[in-house]
Amino acid sequence: MTDNAVLMVDGQTIELPIVEGAEGERSIDITALRAQTGLTSYDPGLVNTSICKSAITYIDGDKGVLRYRGIPVEQFTVQPQPNFVEVVWLLIFGNLPSREELKIFRDMLTSHELLHEDVKDQFQHIPADAPPMAILSATLNHLACVYRKYLVVDDPERLLEVIASLISQVRTIAAFSYRRSKGLPFIYPNPNLRYCANFLHMMFSSPYQQYIISPEVEDALNLIFILHADHEQNCSTTTVRAVGSARANLFASCAAGVSALWGPLHGGANVEVVEMLERIHKGGLSPAQCIRDARDKNNPFRLSGFGHRIYRNFDPRAKILKQACDRVLQITGQRDPLLDIAFELEELALNDDYFIERKLYPNVDFYSGILLRTIGIPTNMFTVCFAIGRLPGWIAHWKEQNEEQGGRIIRPRQVYVGNNLSSYVPMEDR
Numbered sequence: 001m002t003d004n005a006v007l008m009v010d011g012q013t014i015e016l017p018i019v020e021g022a023e024g025e026r027s028i029d030i031t032a033l034r035a036q037t038g039l040t041s042y043d044p045g046l047v048n049t050s051i052c053k054s055a056i057t058y059i060d061g062d063k064g065v066l067r068y069r070g071i072p073v074e075q076f077t078v079q080p081q082p083n084f085v086e087v088v089w090l091l092i093f094g095n096l097p098s099r100e101e102l103k104i105f106r107d108m109l110t111s112h113e114l115l116h117e118d119v120k121d122q123f124q125h126i127p128a129d130a131p132p133m134a135i136l137s138a139t140l141n142h143l144a145c146v147y148r149k150y151l152v153v154d155d156p157e158r159l160l161e162v163i164a165s166l167i168s169q170v171r172t173i174a175a176f177s178y179r180r181s182k183g184l185p186f187i188y189p190n191p192n193l194r195y196c197a198n199f200l201h202m203m204f205s206s207p208y209q210q211y212i213i214s215p216e217v218e219d220a221l222n223l224i225f226i227l228h229a230d231h232e233q234n235c236s237t238t239t240v241r242a243v244g245s246a247r248a249n250l251f252a253s254c255a256a257g258v259s260a261l262w263g264p265l266h267g268g269a270n271v272e273v274v275e276m277l278e279r280i281h282k283g284g285l286s287p288a289q290c291i292r293d294a295r296d297k298n299n300p301f302r303l304s305g306f307g308h309r310i311y312r313n314f315d316p317r318a319k320i321l322k323q324a325c326d327r328v329l330q331i332t333g334q335r336d337p338l339l340d341i342a343f344e345l346e347e348l349a350l351n352d353d354y355f356i357e358r359k360l361y362p363n364v365d366f367y368s369g370i371l372l373r374t375i376g377i378p379t380n381m382f383t384v385c386f387a388i389g390r391l392p393g394w395i396a397h398w399k400e401q402n403e404e405q406g407g408r409i410i411r412p413r414q415v416y417v418g419n420n421l422s423s424y425v426p427m428e429d430r
Ligand code: ACO
Pocket: 045, 234, 264, 265, 266, 267, 269, 294, 295, 301, 302, 303, 304, 305, 306, 307, 308, 309, 310, 358, 360, 363, 364, 365
């Protein structure tokens, strides 16, 4: 294996170093390209670009491998299932928490779980039918208004506090936005409940009746959060890094991550999938027609929950969630017709030339919506649940970038294809 790549351009030969990652993946280091040749690299969608070195998550898309800090994600799904809070710590701080670290962090999550009353009052001014992702993004930014002491975090203690506030309050914000949309009274967090149970309590309890949380439902939500916790340089995480690279605070950076996640090509796909399955169920569309529409280049329709920039194989998260849907539905004794439709659609797609040639497999969003439905989460809260799960990943990347020596603002180049020099024409002469 060579240490350098050789590039010949305009009669000039330059050598570009190869950077090698921990798992042997290789990347051409072009940091000196423009200085040496005057050229930039052109890579729409950053398909071939490694924008940073990161030690958080490893993915091998050809083999369907996903690891958090080196640990295969499958290991977080076996019983007794680790708690999401452990995974939060692992991703952000790089090690599995000791018993003491976990206790301290859990206590901090509890002591930071209440929303500032000014933030809570904001919900009264939001239209009841406002999209919860818009509320979440706006409210994360609003936290910057009330926690100004966290806008600059230059010591580890303060950083831990702001992390605990965000991880804890994101649940409270999410639940309050749901309650607002239903015109229901807010339910304050209960310090005696674990992370997922507390979220379910704030969503579904009422002032006169405690919501009974079944262990299966709590476990399923814990699994969903764990499986969404990080996915290296996806669109929303790259957004968080881009905003954070300007030294923007953690609230602003994560609020931007929520906005990116909302898009239907990214986290918003979990809503699209269930809406598509519902249309099929109601008879407005057949699975075969779905596949035909997805194949049709004149039709903008895409089979939501299928395809992935990185995976050219099964998304390991989709495999786990598919099994979990089956298991939870059996335990709860429910029968969800959407699951059968999803199985049929998957079968059709996996045997269709179009999908085979392009290596399009189910991604995390294909089954997550069905599982969320099973545990009673309404459709408009699916992507919000994704955001709660993904928050530790965003924070971990923001922190990693912030601690990097000599980190630079993310500011790519472009190839300009507009008008050449032209003149302003006064209004009367146009
Ligand atoms: N349905 C139909 N065709 C598809 C799909 C799909 N779901 N996904 C990809 N393709 C086709 C593209 O049209 C393209 O075909 P072509 O080569 O004939 O032009 C080819 O497969 C490659 O697709 P790209 O769009 O180049 O792949 P890219 O990596 O840019 O996009 C993405 C990945 C956005 C996930 C895409 O597969 C997609 O739109 N999927 C549906 C939305 C979705 O499920 N998003 C969630 C992704 S997971 C996550 O973000 C949590």
